[in-house]
Amino acid sequence: xxxLDFLQYDFMRNALAAGLAASVLCGIIGVYVILNxxxxxxxxxxxxxxxxxxxxxxxxxDPLAFGIGSAVLTALGIAMVSSRTRVSEDTAIGVFMATGMxxxxxxxxxxxxxxxxxxxxxxxxxxxxxxSDVLLILALTLIIxxxxxxxxxxxxxxxxxxxxxxxxxxxxQSLRLLLLAMVAFSVVILIKIVGIxxxxxxxxxxxxxxxxxxxxxxxxxxxxxxLGAVFVTIGLIISYELDVPSGATxxxxxxxxxxxxxxxxx
Amino acid sequence: xxxxxxxxxxxxxWIYQAEHAVLEDINLxxxxxxxxxxxxxxxxxxxxxxxxxxxLIKPDRGEIAIFGLPPAAAxxxxxxxxxxxxxxxxxPVKVLDVVLMGRYSRKGLLHRYGxxxxxxxxxxxxxxxxxxxxxxxxxxxxxxEQQRVFVxxxxxxxxxxxxxxxxxxxxxxxxxxxxxxxxxxxxxxxxIAIVLVSHDVTAVSSYVSxxxxxxxxxxxxxxxxxxxxxxxxxxxxxxxxxxHGTPHRVLRKHD
Numbered sequence: 140x141x142x143l144d145f146l147q148y149d150f151m152r153n154a155l156a157a158g159l160a161a162s163v164l165c166g167i168i169g170v171y172v173i174l175n176x177x178x179x180x181x182x183x184x185x186x187x188x189x190x191x192x193x194x195x196x197x198x199x200x201d202p203l204a205f206g207i208g209s210a211v212l213t214a215l216g217i218a219m220v221s222s223r224t225r226v227s228e229d230t231a232i233g234v235f236m237a238t239g240m241x242x243x244x245x246x247x248x249x250x251x252x253x254x255x256x257x258x259x260x261x262x263x264x265x266x267x268x269x270x271s272d273v274l275l276i277l278a279l280t281l282i283i284x285x286x287x288x289x290x291x292x293x294x295x296x297x298x299x300x301x302x303x304x305x306x307x308x309x310x311x312q313s314l315r316l317l318l319l320a321m322v323a324f325s326v327v328i329l330i331k332i333v334g335i336x337x338x339x340x341x342x343x344x345x346x347x348x349x350x351x352x353x354x355x356x357x358x359x360x361x362x363x364x365x366l367g368a369v370f371v372t373i374g375l376i377i378s379y380e381l382d383v384p385s386g387a388t389x390x391x392x393x394x395x396x397x398x399x400x401x402x403x404x405x
Numbered sequence: 406x407x408x409x410x411x412x413x414x415x416x417x418x419w420i421y422q423a424e425h426a427v428l429e430d431i432n433l434x435x436x437x438x439x440x441x442x443x444x445x446x447x448x449x450x451x452x453x454x455x456x457x458x459x460x461l462i463k464p465d466r467g468e469i470a471i472f473g474l475p476p477a478a479a480x481x482x483x484x485x486x487x488x489x490x491x492x493x494x495x496x497p498v499k500v501l502d503v504v505l506m507g508r509y510s511r512k513g514l515l516h517r518y519g520x521x522x523x524x525x526x527x528x529x530x531x532x533x534x535x536x537x538x539x540x541x542x543x544x545x546x547x548x549x550e551q552q553r554v555f556v557x558x559x560x561x562x563x564x565x566x567x568x569x570x571x572x573x574x575x576x577x578x579x580x581x582x583x584x585x586x587x588x589x590x591x592x593x594x595x596x597i598a599i600v601l602v603s604h605d606v607t608a609v610s611s612y613v614s615x616x617x618x619x620x621x622x623x624x625x626x627x628x629x630x631x632x633x634x635x636x637x638x639x640x641x642x643x644x645x646x647x648x649h650g651t652p653h654r655v656l657r658k659h660d
Contacts, residue, residue: 174496289515296506300492303558306459306485307510308477354542356497
């Protein structure tokens with residue numbers, strides 16, 4: 140029997156709260172990432188955020204806030220470079236991604252003595268989430284929920300047929316930048332939980348499974364939020380019981396569900 | 406001065422892309438109820454001209470007015486069916502939702518769809534003969550049916566002018582005939598002016614009321630009712646001769 144005594148620890152309660160809020164983000168933003176086919180750019184943003192995290196450490200400020208800043212700048216930068224120069228978008232993503240990682244490693248090393256944190260950011264450390272982190276994650280989740288609620292119809296148009304909608308007056312470029320900014324926010328929050336390397340799995344797996352079984356966008360999002368919450372909770376419990384890394388356990392739980400659902404729906 | 410009754414008025418219009426003229430000295434007048442077939446070789450600027458009419462590309466020289474307005478301001482009175490709608494066949498939307506998407510040009514940002522919009526969507530689906538498909542997933546329809554839905558999407562804003570960019574590409578020939586019949590119905594019975602871009606010369610010449618040939622320059626033969634002579638004149642443009650070889654292969658179907 141699994142006992143729930145882990146909930147008596149503050150860090151476990153924080154971890155669970157952060158994980159559940161992140162599931163809401165993944166559920167909604169992840170579905171847009173899948174439908175707009177911007178998985179690679181999302182992964183690039185996650186990696187580039189590491190540069191900001193390193194800079195935050197180096198300067199002695201909140202790394203998470205700097206991570207969000209550099210993630211948003213990267214999203215804008217990729218969009219600018221690919222629309223104003225002859226560099227194609229995937230090339231721009233590759234360049235930004237590697238530059239961000241290199242900067243992060245360099246700055247973290249120069250900050251000295253943070254090798255443990257380096258590991259935490261690369262592979263996630265949900266157990267190190269503090270109460271103020273939880274509040275930040277909740278606030279960002281609420282902001283993104285409000286934006287998606289207001290612009291639900293517009294994002295649906297953007298996702299389905301941007302070429303046509305641009306022709307009839309939808310501000311496609313601005314909406315795409317807003318979507319990328321929301322991806323940037325979500326990705327940095329997820330970094331806290333599963334780390335830079337695995338962030339894209341948590342962003343896409345719940346939506347990918349949910350999409351197979353649901354027929355409408357709201358239903359896919361709801362299913363995706365539910366699955367994300369289940370993966371995070373089960374992953375946390377297993378990692379607590381077996382004393383194994385939480386980020387990897389959450390991702391492996393999600394991956395197992397993904398392959399199982401693929402096999403069953405064939 | 407631009408004539409009052411014309412719905413499309415283009416004068417001395419030039420478009421350059423990377424220092425090459427894509428459109429040269431275009432002059433075109435369209436009037437309510439016109440059905441213009443715009444033919445010409447690939448790369449002749451047909452899609453570019455449609456984009457200029459939609460206000461997506463600004464002219465480098467000359468002027469254009471749609472319903473007497475700058476094109477971008479006239480968008481809510483135009484319908485547009487793009488060349489090929491590239492979409493994910495498993496995208497989770499129903500046919501009715503797709504049709505509603507065309508309502509954006511009337512609603513604008515942050516507006517929700519109400520009962521009027523839904524009624525307009527059902528009407529548009531009925532106009533294209535797809536009313537019974539409203540609840541189906543878009544990906545479950547055949548190519549020809551999907552194209553009808555995309556026409557409904559362009560009709561849902563009650564346009565007075567419909568722009569279609571090679572709408573029959575990738576549709577089998579039986580469905581193509583149905584599709585052209587549908588366009589005739591929209592033009593004759595609903596009074597919607599149509600600009601149909603195509604390189605399907607035979608089909609176009611048997612349905613439209615005017616033909617223009619575009620190859621950087623526009624060879625347009627006015628508002629005369631189509632006759633074999635006019636077709637020959639329209640195909641008198643040099644590149645069209647080279648591209649299609651024998652202009653007399655163009656035959657008009659008889660009712």
